[in-house]
Amino acid sequence: MSANEPLLEVRHLTTEFALTQGVVHAVQDVSFAIAPGEVLGIVGESGCGKSVTALSLMRLVAAPGRIVAGEVLLRANGQMHDLLQLTPAELGKIRGNQLAMIFQDPMTSLNPVLTVGFQIVEPLKIHRGLNDQQAQDAAVELLEQVGIPEAKRRLKQYPHQFSGGMRQRVMIAIALACSPKLIIADEPTTALDVTIQAQILDLLRELNEKAGTSVIIITHDLGVVAEMANQVAVMYAGRIVEHGSVETIFEKPSHPYTIALMASIPELGGTADRLATIEGAPPALLGDLPPGCPFEPRCLARVERCAVESPALQPIGPGHTVACWVAQAGGR
Numbered sequence: 552m553s554a555n556e557p558l559l560e561v562r563h564l565t566t567e568f569a570l571t572q573g574v575v576h577a578v579q580d581v582s583f584a585i586a587p588g589e590v591l592g593i594v595g596e597s598g599c600g601k602s603v604t605a606l607s608l609m610r611l612v613a614a615p616g617r618i619v620a621g622e623v624l625l626r627a628n629g630q631m632h633d634l635l636q637l638t639p640a641e642l643g644k645i646r647g648n649q650l651a652m653i654f655q656d657p658m659t660s661l662n663p664v665l666t667v668g669f670q671i672v673e674p675l676k677i678h679r680g681l682n683d684q685q686a687q688d689a690a691v692e693l694l695e696q697v698g699i700p701e702a703k704r705r706l707k708q709y710p711h712q713f714s715g716g717m718r719q720r721v722m723i724a725i726a727l728a729c730s731p732k733l734i735i736a737d738e739p740t741t742a743l744d745v746t747i748q749a750q751i752l753d754l755l756r757e758l759n760e761k762a763g764t765s766v767i768i769i770t771h772d773l774g775v776v777a778e779m780a781n782q783v784a785v786m787y788a789g790r791i792v793e794h795g796s797v798e799t800i801f802e803k804p805s806h807p808y809t810i811a812l813m814a815s816i817p818e819l820g821g822t823a824d825r826l827a828t829i830e831g832a833p834p835a836l837l838g839d840l841p842p843g844c845p846f847e848p849r850c851l852a853r854v855e856r857c858a859v860e861s862p863a864l865q866p867i868g869p870g871h872t873v874a875c876w877v878a879q880a881g882g883r
């Protein structure tokens with residue numbers, strides 16, 4: 552596989568929730584690609600569709616949610632597979648071997664009535680074909696790898712016997728069990744204290760660097776993105792509004808929303824004693840949005856056209872796309 556061939560290519564992904572009050576357009580026409588070993592950061596305010604994007608990639612969106620359009624192409628065994636077209640059995644195989652997801656809240660993905668050991672050993676037996684003893688040994692090794700002391704004894708314990716940070720590590724150990732090619736980490740650190748956050752991020756970074764694992768990291772924290780990501784997708788109202796290399800997004804942010812997000816990091820332009828916030832709130836994604844750009848009501852750079860016509864993502868530089876009339880016209 553050449554380094555430039557994507558490991559994952561998402562095309563026009565669109566996911567909706569059909570509620571009695573109307574349709575929530577949670578993810579609209581989202582496209583991106585990730586090469587082996589690459590790290591994509593997805594950023595944006597609460598409710599802009601980051602988690603639903605991640606869940607859609609894993610095909611874990613539950614009813615009334617539905618992926619209504621798009622392709623999720625993953626390279627496995629030299630071929631591109633559209634995950635959205637696979638049978639549940641085929642998908643199960645790929646999900647275990649190639650793709651793993653780390654959720655915001657470990658308790659939602661760990662089973663409280665099964666020992667931690669069982670939850671690590673089972674996937675090792677199923678996906679790697681190990682026998683009992685081999686799987687036990689591998690599980691101990693995995694727990695040690697994610698920094699859980701006394702791993703052998705800990706395997707017999709239940710999730711509630713672990714602290715929040717340790718549960719997150721267990722979840723990462725389970726995600727690593729089958730050496731996935733791609734890890735999707737959805738806000739892996741928000742529930743944790745700062746020291747543990749840093750350790751978990753180090754762990755992900757190490758995996759990326761040593762094992763060449765590709766990572767999609769979803770976060771509110773632009774500092775994390777600056778440190779870890781190669782490319783950045785900025786989401787707003789269910790869409791990607793700006794996308795580019797990490798250098799481009801930090802040095803030449805072009806969408807007024809990205810510029811505002813950047814200004815909200817103290818070290819990167821805001822004043823140290825006051826966090827800049829963006830006036831107003833993102834639109835609710837229920838029903839049809841007004842025809843203009845979804846950011847228009849909050850935008851300091853808006854022009855007349857912005858209220859009547861929604862801009863599509865267009866290239867404005869090498870590998871740099873932006874959905875903004877003003878930026879596309881050269882900024883102001």
Ligand SMILES: Nc1ncnc2c1ncn2[C@@H]1O[C@H](COP(=O)(O)OP(=O)(O)OP(=O)(O)O)[C@@H](O)[C@H]1O
Binds near residue numbers: 568576577600616835
């Ligand atoms: N199960 C659901 N039923 C209905 N609407 C949903 C459901 N899950 C998500 N949504 C809606 O989809 C949109 C995107 O939500 P999502 O969880 O992807 O946001 P997010 O970017 O991950 O936010 P946060 O940063 O708070 O985690 C929101 O408007 C949300 O209300």
Ligand SMILES: [Mg+2]
Binds near residue numbers: 601737
């Ligand atoms: Mg989320």
